Amino acid sequence: MAPFVTLLLLLTWTRVAGQCPPVLLVSGSPGGAWAAITPGGFVLTLGTDWHGGDSSAVSGQLTNVDAIFSNGLAFAARKSDGTLVTWGSAERGGDSSAVKDNLTNVEEVVGTRFYSFAAKKTDGTVVAWGDPANGGDASSVADQLSNVDTIAATDQAFAVRKMDGTVVAWGDSRHGGDVQNFSALLTDVVQLITSSGDPNAFAAIKADGTAVIWGGAVTNAYEQSGGADGAAAAYLLESNVREIVRIVSLVYGTLAVLQTNDTLKTYTPYRDWSTQTWKLRQGTIQLTNVDTVSAVDRNFVARQRDGTVVIWDPSSNTENGRLTDVDWIVAGSSAVAGRRSDGTVVTWGNSFSGGDAGDVAAQLTNVEAIFTNGGAFAALKADATVVTWRNTFNGGDSSAVAGNLTNVSTILSNNGAFAAKKTDGNFFFLGFV
Secondary structure (H helix, E strand, O other): OOOEEEEEEOOOOOOOOOOOOOOOEEEEEOOOEEEEEOOOOOEEEEEOHHHOOOOHHHHHHOOOEEEEEEOOOEEEEEEOOOOEEEEEOHHHOOOOHHHHHHOOOEEEEEEOOOOEEEEEEOOOOEEEEEOHHHOOOOHHHHHHOOOEEEEEEOOOEEEEEEOOOOEEEEEOHHHOOOOHHHHHHOOOEEEEEEOEEOOOOEEEEEOOOOEEEEOOHHHHHHHHOOOOOHHHOEEEEOOOOOOEEEEEEOOOOOEEEEEOOOOEEEEEEEEEOOOOEEEEEEEEEEEOOEEEEEEEOOEEEEEEOOOOEEEEEOOOOEEEEEEOOEEEEEEOOOEEEEEEOOOOEEEEEOHHHOOOOOOOHHHOOOEEEEEEOOOEEEEEEOOOOEEEEEOHHHOOOOHHHHHHOOOEEEEEEOOOEEEEEEOOOOEEEEEEO
8 A cells, every 4th residue: 555645444353341452562763664563463554555554465474563663665573472473575674584593582673774673682693684785685794793792773784782792783884783893992882882973983982981983984984085995994083972861873983972961062073184094073162951962954953951952053053052951852854942941832843744834823832742754743732632744745734634533642654654643552653654
């Protein structure tokens, strides 16, 4: 099924009084599909076939499911016995038949964006499948994938932290899948994370408070600065960043680092000619008392605990906006929305993607929660009704069905649609389904 619909009511099953709602969990694929686990451990799917919206080929196997994972083009369902069932785009992880015998005692599954999966087993080993060039083939490092503690993924590569503090990576080298040239730096690692933003990068925080950052934005920045092969580059962040809450990267390589002391610093790449290494220099922007930072349309957006939201372009250190009295913010791909203390909503950014809520601004009162799917926003009000705005293709115009969006308890999203869960356990879908 791949039609564009204004509203689709599908997950509605008869419910006997006193029983649980008909759906325990709905998982939204970034690519445009949905999978739901029912109380009996069965799975129902909805959306575009090539993104995992059709699970009919494996429906007989989808029993006793306790978790669902997605990479955008495929789903993986973990059963209570620790085995996995996959479906969706076969070459992007939907077909795991080649490694099926190894997919036992699965503890965790991580996906790249649209390419592959990696499963960590209870014995600390890892199994990968999907697109071989983008993380689906770990044969080159298979003998090193033991005693694994943490798995992380960028758009096209995987990295793992082992119990001894070392790091192993595989997948597309430009997205962090090759660490051979700087493996000596990747020791005593205590935290392995992936930055948000576009493109993303890996960051390994070491016991001495330094950090090694590579892949994605680092690759681009290295080459833009004159480096020959960005895939072989890593930046050493020498400041004391012993605890990092979040790293956000932008296309031109600038990083925003939020630490546990609520300090936000920015860093730009430079070449240290004395040591012939690439490092990161702290930028002029430094904010304190920050609780949230995001990348929105090549800008950083940071909220401080006094309710101030600062928006700036780090390439020019130009402030592009400042909002006040904001309780919290939700960032889309190129717009941001924030709720103010009086329950109203303030927006900034690309108007087509939700940066302008003018059409429904008068309705945005008594708002309790805001959600985004990248191209549109949805606000859940105190009276359990829903208001959406902007990109209609992504569900941004719900005016024709507003009367049905009542008694809503929460909203889920993927890259194409919203799923509004009602108090009776049924779901309404808005956008590309």
